[in-house]
Amino acid sequence: MFQHHTPYFLIFISSLLVFLSACDESTRRSSPILPGEIAILTVKFSPESVSQGYSNRYEFTVTVREVNGVGARLASIKVEDFDEDGIQLKKDDYAEWGIINTFGTSYIEPFGTLNSRITLECRNCARENWLVRADDNKGNHVEGSGWVELIQR
DSSP: OHHHHHHHHHHHHHHHHHHHHHHOGGGOOOOOOOTTTSOOEEEEEESSEEEOOGGGEEEEEEEEEEOSSOOEEEEEEEEEEEOTTSOEEEEEEEOHHHHHHHHSOSEEOTTOEEEEEEEEEOSSOOEEEEEEEEEETTSOEEEEEEEEEEEOO
């Protein structure tokens, strides 16, 4: 009779061990991000998919938002263009002067938004990735990233 219940008993003991190890504070690998603790940057594009215009041009708006109530100074932006096979066609790194030229400032206020209208000229591009790096008002190094799909005619 004990053999019939053995699989259930083993499942119970395994579950209990998993539960007890999950309760151990030393096994936690992350902690929640609290409001006002660190800047959180998002990078969005409008529209998210852009059709190619004349002369291999794409036009879209890029928006960088801080969504956790901590201001930040944008330190750099990396922009990469890829073809439909994922091969990198071009990479640009912008320091603070390039950020100011793009957005008019390199500082994003707590819960702030920076927008810029972008005109990209690129042959065979299928995607553009943006990586924004910043130092927030609390001394944290933070990043935000996003991408826009480029549709060829």
